Amino acid sequence: MLYIGCHLSVSNGYKAMAEEALKLDANTLQFFTRNPRGSKAKDIDKNDCNSFVEIANKNNFSKVVAHAPYTLNPSSPDDRTREFAKEVMADDLMRMEYLPGNLYDFHPGSHVKQGVDTGIEYTANMLNQILKPNQSTIVLLETMAGKGSEIGKTFQELKQILDRVELQEKMGVCFDTCHVYDAGYDIVNNLDGVLEEFDKIIGLDKLFAIHLNDSKNPRGSHKDRHEKIGKGYIGIDAIARVINHPSLKHLPFILETPNDLEGYGEEIKFLRSLYNG
Template identity: 60%
Template sequence: MLNIGCHLSSSKGFLAMGKTAAEIGASTFQFFTRNPRGGAAKALDTDDIAAYRAFAEAHGIFPVLAHAPYTLNCCAADPHIREFARNTMADDLARLEYFPGSLYNFHPGSHVKQGVEAGIALIAETLNTVLRPGQTPRVLLETMSGKGSEVGRSFEELRAIMDLVEHRQLLGVCLDTCHVYDAGYDLVHDLDGVLERFDKTVGLDRLRAIHLNDSKNPFASHKDRHARIGEGSLGLDTFAAIINHPKLRHLPFYLETPQEDVAGYGQEIALLRSRFLNN
């Protein structure tokens, strides 16, 4: 069975997100833990969470993927920005304990003229501060497109971060198809080769989620502009190959494509389900 969902607004609560997911044919979903530009998170509504968990169990919605705000920069030069990142991540992970089996995805950050090695060290420092043995959420480093001074533009950079983290068993990777294609990994013509390189560098056992996004840019452009599935430079056949690949088909897939409303996600989910081989 294809486990696929999309990004939903958390403004109306978790039960509302679960119902929306079910209505559009999704079996999982992603949400921002707070305003994507930063700020404090809303107080948890434990009654809403309990109702959501019952609904999710009844409708087979799993696992929920929480996305950290874009302003979270673990390797910023400014120590106050790094402190915000640490505090935000720690708070988010504590909240996700209400959701067994949940995933927490974040952009590793931008080193901003400090250099990649310094950025990697600072990201690992943040993770060593917030990760705790026994925590239930798995923390995912997202693959990045390589624009500006982003860290995480290569599998080697992700592995370098993990190697410096004490509790690395709590880490995983979320592979964004638009990002890795823009970064120079040819998913269109060499999907098997890309997966082989990922396995040798990071390990496919650490790949826990995939963001399904087409790209408005050509290969290796080092930009980040998502397109609807089949309407960008990757093309529908590439996504059919990804969701059916024997090393990927068991993973949860999350759409982050540009849409006017959630109905657009429903159409893409139906399209991808029509291309999924149930064998």
């Protein structure tokens, strides 16, 4: 079964978001835990969360993905910026327990000229402070395009973070096709080779979700500009190989393409037609 969905707004509640996914023929989804450009989060409504879980279970959803705000930078040289990231993510993980057994994705951060190694150490230290042995959520490091001083543009950088985390079983990776391509990995002509490298360095058992995006820019551009499926440099054929790859096809695929809901519905329908089951 193809588990495919898109990024949806939780502003009208979790139940409404799940119902929106069903209208799009989606069986997974992604949402921001709070304002993506700020820190405010809505109060938890337990009944709303329970309704979401009920709909997801009834309709055989895969794990869904919560996304941390873009404003967080756990690798920052500024003490208060790092503390803010820790506070928000710790609160998010507490809130995620109302939707147990799902995924929480975040960008590893930007080292801002202090060096990759220092930034990696800061991010790992934060994770060691906020992860709890009894949490049901898996926290995902996202593969990054390498824009500016972003950490996570190589599998090796993600591995360095993972190796420093004490609760290894609570960690995983989200593989963004646009980011990986923009970082220089040739998923168009050598998907098998890229996944073999990922497996050798990190391990495919640590891969929990895919952000399925085309790219507005050529490979190695380090730009991070998503494009609609089939409209960019990655293209339809390569995207089809991604969703049908035996090492990936069981994972939740999340569209973050520049679309409205109607556009997401069309992409989901099209991708289902490309899936070989």
